[in-house]
Amino acid sequence: MSGGVLIFVAGGARLGVPLADVTRVTLQGRLTPIPFGHRALAGLMRGDDGALVPVFDLQALGAGDDDARPRLHVDGATVAVLGTERGPVGLRLDRLLGTANRYDAHVARPAHGDDVDQEAVEDVVERHRVALSPAVRATLGGAGVPRDASASVGTAPFFFFSADAFVAAVSVVGEGGVRTSAGAPS
C-alpha cells in the first residue's frame, strides 16, 4: 500500500494515521481543563489557526481506573491534530516516530463507514504480542507494516488509529437521556 502514514506512539501503542487526515502536528499549548470531561480528555487548546482543539491522552483509556485523569501539562508534549466529521481531535503523542510512504497492509483499512475486521486486528495483536487495552483497540482501523521506513519508524507493525472511531467510542448518553455528539462519563 502507498500513501504517507504518520507513525507514532500514543497510550503506549504504536499507531499510524494517514498524513491526509493530519491537520497539523504541534507542540502542546496551554491546556484548559473542562468540567465533566471524558477521562481521556486532558483539556482544551487553542490551535495555531485559532480553532479550539480538545486534546486527548490515550494513556487514560488503558488505565482501567475511572478516576485516572491525564496530566494537564506534559513537558515538550507533541499533539497531532486530526480532522473528524465532528470537528478536530488533538491526540497527545508519547513519541513521534516519523513517516512511512509504503507499507504492507496486515489488516486493510475499511471503506468509509464500514467496520474494521476486529478479528483480523486481534490476530495481529496476538501474533505480535502487542499490549493494547480494549478501549484503545476500539479505536483502531487496520494494521500495517512499514516497508520503506526510516530507522526511527522501523519495521514493526503499527495500527491505524481512527479518530472518527475514537470520537464514537468516547460518546455516551448525556444528561436528559439524549445521546450527545460527544458527552462522556468521567
Next chain:
Amino acid sequence: MPRFLGFVAGPYSLAAPIGDVRQIVAVGADAHAEPEDARAQATTSLATLLGAAPRGAAQAVLAFDHGDITVRVSCCALRGVLDAAAPTPLPSTAARRHTGLVVGAIDDGDGLTLVVDARVLATLAAGGGGP
C-alpha cells in the same frame, strides 16, 4: 464587547456573562463564614459540584437565580470582570457530560477561560444533576 465575571473553581477557570450573576455575596475572608441568617440556603462548593477538589478556602461566594430561589456557590478565587469577544463554541469532539454547562471559551489574555451557562450552573447547584 461582552463582559464576563471570571472565577476559579478548583482547576477550572470559568466565567459567566456578568448580567447572569445575581450577586457577589462575599469576597475574601467573609467568603468562608457561614450565613448568619439561618434561613439562608447553604453554600455549595463549585469545585466539588464540578467533581474537583477546591483549592484552599473559598475566596468568593456568588449567587445565581434558579427559578424562584437563589443558589449560592463558593469559588476558589474571583478573577474580576473580563472583557472579551463573544465565546468560541466548544467543538462537539470535546467529550463531556452536561454539555450545556460550558457554552464556549474566551481568550482574556491569560489563556482560555470557559464560559458557563448560568442557568445550567444554577440547576446543578440546586441539585438538578451533578457528578
